[in-house]
Amino acid sequence: MNNSVGVDLKAICTIDHECVGCSTVAKSCCAKYDVCVTDAELNRIIPVLPEISKLCPHLKTDEGYANVFEEAEKGFHSIDTHDNDLCVFAYMDKGLIRCSLHSVEKNLGLPLGTVKPSVCILFPLTFSEAGDVLTLHDDALGCDCSSLRKKPSILISPDLLATIRHFGGENSA
Numbered sequence: 394m395n396n397s398v399g400v401d402l403k404a405i406c407t408i409d410h411e412c413v414g415c416s417t418v419a420k421s422c423c424a425k426y427d428v429c430v431t432d433a434e435l436n437r438i439i440p441v442l443p444e445i446s447k448l449c450p451h452l453k454t455d456e457g458y459a460n461v462f463e464e465a466e467k468g469f470h471s472i473d474t475h476d477n478d479l480c481v482f483a484y485m486d487k488g489l490i491r492c493s494l495h496s497v498e499k500n501l502g503l504p505l506g507t508v509k510p511s512v513c514i515l516f517p518l519t520f521s522e523a524g525d526v527l528t529l530h531d532d533a534l535g536c537d538c539s540s541l542r543k544k545p546s547i548l549i550s551p552d553l554l555a556t557i558r559h560f561g562g563e564n565s566a
């Protein structure tokens with residue numbers, strides 16, 4: 394990604410964050426939020442459904458694959474969840490809840506973001522309303538993997554730095 398975006402360093406440097414995966418649905422960000430994908434993201438997921446369904450066999454039907462998207466607003470589609478609110482693209486691996494879209498990218502040797510939706514890559518960061526600044530998600534501290542720093546720091550948590558770089562925020566202030 395070449396376009397650069399602003400980075401709300403003041404907010405982002407207030408937390409430590411490291412995603413080590415969640416073992417329980419109640420704690421997982423994959424169950425806490427409604428995830429919407431764009432038309433373009435939807436069109437990148439559909440072709441790899443055969444790979445995704447190897448990890449998530451519940452997506453297979455007699456006719457092919459379940460339609461797990463519902464149009465939310467023009468150009469956006471929400472992803473279905475199970476009754477326990479967990480995203481249908483999640484699966485268990487070695488006791489941890491994993492994202493099949495992320496795993497498929499790795500398995501196929503694709504760059505991050507080829508299949509996994511931006512909103513999921515971003516968490517606990519998000520774009521500002523205007524879409525030009527990366528900042529903290531309102532509920533960034535709602536998961537155990539993020540915590541408020543006790544002492545001020547100008548260093549960004551490594552996981553968050555990787556996310557910022559992915560979205561082109563490296564040279565922004």
Ligand code: SF4
Pocket residue numbers: 411412413414415420421422423516517536537538539
């Ligand atoms: S970001 Fe946090 S809540 Fe989400 S899967 Fe990782 S550890 Fe769990």
Ligand code: SF4
Pocket residue numbers: 422423424428472480481482483484491492493494495510513
């Ligand atoms: S698409 Fe992946 S990361 Fe996003 S909510 Fe679903 S399982 Fe979690």
